[in-house]
Amino acid sequence: MNIIFHIDVNNAFLSWSAIDLLNQGYKEDIRLIPSVIAGDESKRHGIVLAKSNISKQYGIKTAETLHSARSKCKDLQVFPPNFKIYKEMSNKLYEYFLTYTPDVERYSIDECFLDLSNTNFLYDDILELAYKMKEEIKNNFGFTVNIGIGNNKLCAKMAGDFSKPDKVHTLFSNEIKEKMWPLPIEDLLYIGKSTSLKLRSLNINTISDLANANLNTLKKHFKNQTTFMIEYANGIDDSKVISKSGKNKSISLSETLEFDTNDKEFLKHKLLIMCEKIGANLRKENLYAKTIAITIKTNYFKNYSHQKKIVNQTNNTMELYKNVLDIYEDTIKNYLIRNIGVRVSDLVTYKNNQISLFDNNNSLEDDKIQEVLDNINLKYQDLKIMPAIFYDKNKGN
DNA sequence: TCTGGGGTCCTAGGACCC
DNA sequence: TCTGGGGTCCTAGGACCC
Numbered sequence: 001m002n003i004i005f006h007i008d009v010n011n012a013f014l015s016w017s018a019i020d021l022l023n024q025g026y027k028e029d030i031r032l033i034p035s036v037i038a039g040d041e042s043k044r045h046g047i048v049l050a051k052s053n054i055s056k057q058y059g060i061k062t063a064e065t066l067h068s069a070r071s072k073c074k075d076l077q078v079f080p081p082n083f084k085i086y087k088e089m090s091n092k093l094y095e096y097f098l099t100y101t102p103d104v105e106r107y108s109i110d111e112c113f114l115d116l117s118n119t120n121f122l123y124d125d126i127l128e129l130a131y132k133m134k135e136e137i138k139n140n141f142g143f144t145v146n147i148g149i150g151n152n153k154l155c156a157k158m159a160g161d162f163s164k165p166d167k168v169h170t171l172f173s174n175e176i177k178e179k180m181w182p183l184p185i186e187d188l189l190y191i192g193k194s195t196s197l198k199l200r201s202l203n204i205n206t207i208s209d210l211a212n213a214n215l216n217t218l219k220k221h222f223k224n225q226t227t228f229m230i231e232y233a234n235g236i237d238d239s240k241v242i243s244k245s246g247k248n249k250s251i252s253l254s255e256t257l258e259f260d261t262n263d264k265e266f267l268k269h270k271l272l273i274m275c276e277k278i279g280a281n282l283r284k285e286n287l288y289a290k291t292i293a294i295t296i297k298t299n300y301f302k303n304y305s306h307q308k309k310i311v312n313q314t315n316n317t318m319e320l321y322k323n324v325l326d327i328y329e330d331t332i333k334n335y336l337i338r339n340i341g342v343r344v345s346d347l348v349t350y351k352n353n354q355i356s357l358f359d360n361n362n363s364l365e366d367d368k369i370q371e372v373l374d375n376i377n378l379k380y381q382d383l384k385i386m387p388a389i390f391y392d393k394n395k396g397n
Numbered sequence: 398t399c400t401g402g403g404g405t406c407c408t409a410g411g412a413c414c415c
Numbered sequence: 416t417c418t419g420g421g422g423t424c425c426t427a428g429g430a431c432c433c
Contacts, residue, residue, distance in 0.1 A: 008433095039401060047401045062433090065399050108404090108433045192431050225407080225430095249405070256401060291425095301400070307426065339401085 003126055004241060005114040006148040006156035007133070009093070010165035012110035013037040013050035015143040016089045017079055034058060035077040038066050044256050044338075049081055053165065086110075092141065100133070105241045113153050115241035130168045138166070154237035155180075157189060176235040181208035188232055195222075195229075207233050247285065247347070251278055252295070254341025260299040262336055268328065274342040275320040282315035282344065283374055288351050289313060289344035292323045294331040297339035305343075306331040312352050316367055320344070 009015060014037050018030045034054045039045025046066040058073040070076050090109045097104045103115035121129060130147045137145050148160025149170045158180055159171035171179055186196045188207050198221060204210050211233035218226045231237065253274045261267065271294065282289060293307035306327045314320060324342060 012433095041398050044398075045401055046398070049401080063401080067399055111433075190431060194430060223408080248403095250403090252403060254402060293426095303428080305427065309425080341402085343403095 002115070002117040002151050003119070003121065004150055004153055004156040005116060005130065005133075006107075006111065006150075006153070006160040007097070007114065007145050008111040008160055009089075010144045010146060011050050011052060012143075013081055013086060014052055014079075015050075016086050017050075017082060019089075019142050020082060020085045021079070030077065030079060033077060034073045034075055035079060036060065036066070036069055037081050038069075038078050039081065041066055043258050089141070089143075093137070096137070096140070100129075103241050103243045105243055113156065113241045115243075127168065127170070134166070134168060150235075152235070152237040153239055153241065154189060154232055155235050158187075158235075161187070171235070173235060177208075180235060181206065181211060181233075183207050185210060190232065191229070198222075247287070249347065250343055250345035251281055251289075251347070252341055252343035253277055254295060254339055256297075256339045257337065260336040260338050262332065262334065264332075267332065267337060267340060268325070270340055271324050271328070271342060272317075272321050275324060276317045278342055278344055279315050279317040279320050280374055282347070283371075286349060287347045288315050288349070289320070290346035290348060291344065292320060292327075293343045293345070294324060294327055295339075295341040295343055296331060296335065296337050299336040299338050301338070304331065304335075307343075307345075309346075313346075313348055314351075 011031070014035065015031060017037055022029060031052050032054070033052065035052045036048045036055055037050040038048050048060060048062055048064050048066065048069050051060050051062060051069075055069070055073065055076065058076075060069045060072055060076075066078060086109055090106075094104065094106060094112065097112055097114055101114050101116055101119065103118075105113040105115075107113055116126070116129070126149060130149055134145060134147055137143070144166040146160045146164050146166070147168045148156045148158065148162070149168070149172075150156035150159050151173050155171040155173070155176070159169040162169040162171075162179070183206065185191055185199050185205055185207060188210070191199070191210075199205075199210065202218075202221065204213055210229060213230060213233075215226060215230060218230070222229060255270065255274075257270075278289075289310060290313040291307055291309055293305050295303065295305040297303050308323060308327050310319070310323050312319075320342075
């Protein structure tokens with residue numbers, strides 16, 4: 001029988017910022033007041049990324065606008081995110097998990113799955129272990145977690161969400177009917193807004209309704225997804241805890257601009273900077289991209305993207321940028337751009353050095369220059385040195 | 398001062414080949 | 416002179432997760 005733990009940090013960004021602020025001598029614990037972590041409204045990044053439990057009581061939700069959050073609680077205190085600290089905290093927690101089992105999967109910055117199947121614990125021991133870990137994390141790191149325990153990843157994750165914060169819950173196979181079936185359909189993992197609307201229109205309102213629904217009837221609406229949906233509703237999931245160190249399948253960067261624009265030079269400059277950052281990331285991981293895409297969101301909040309295969313996979317900034325320029329016009333058209341980004345995918349670990357007969361190809365030389373620049377930037381942090389073309393005379397960066 | 402950013406996976410439809 | 420059909424690759428868009 002498999003034993004899987006799902007462990008996630010309660011109000012992660014807010015808890016972590018609270019600890020960081022206390023360490024810096026800030027006198028208040030922002031977990032104990034109506035507070036949120038959110039981006040800068042003046043840059044149109046004003047979205048709630050995390051909230052304290054008191055903010056939650058005011059009805060404030062993650063991903064809502066600061067404007068809306070303030071309207072629910074006028075004493076709301078807002079703090080900026082600090083992703084450097086978050087990554088450090090996340091890494092510490094991950095290292096701690098590894099002291100219990102090598103089978104740890106990082107599901108997100110604040111969530112991991114642990115496979116404890118091979119540890120030969122009895123039921124009581126498993127619960128005891130979960131409580132022990134929960135207390136150790138609280139005492140050693142200063143923040144609380146929820147631990148969900150199940151016989152597979154789905155059940156562990158569902159259990160972790162039952163009630164928060166600072167809780168241990170189980171959802172073993174024999175508890176599914178009692179603990180999971182009564183829940184509204186939206187609570188099931190992978191049933192989002194769009195799917196739940198369709199399900200409710202078919203009079204499927206609880207997880208139990210879905211678990212007992214007729215496969216063939218639902219297939220007309222959900223095609224190949226149907227089997228998965230019904231299996232999940234029955235607590236069936238045989239995906240493995242994958243403890244890979246995690247090579248990404250894609251890497252992307254995007255930015256919501258301070259104003260909507262179709263200024264070509266401005267947008268191209270943004271794309272160039274993104275190619276450099278993504279390129280540096282690829283080079284650090286020893287990866288090469290075979291596909292590159294531009295993604296945009298227009299002033300009407302419509303998303304579009306265009307992609308292209310790169311003839312010779314690359315992680316060279318100017319090569320990436322050259323390919324981006326090839327799809328620039330087709331993507332941007334005459335839209336007013338609110339958000340723009342670059343995504344690379346089809347990542348491989350080897351370089352294809354096929355040099356075209358007709359190309360005046362100096363990419364090998366480029367790569368050497370690139371490596372020198374990367375090493376300097378690594379030493380002095382973040383894009384200190386870059387080709388002159390990166391310099392935006394209007395903005396001085 | 399209304400609506401972020403980074404991912405994964407799936408599907409429909411077109412191009413192309415035999 | 417009616418316009419098959421299977422397979423593969425590729426792209427755009429959407430749904431979902433945190």
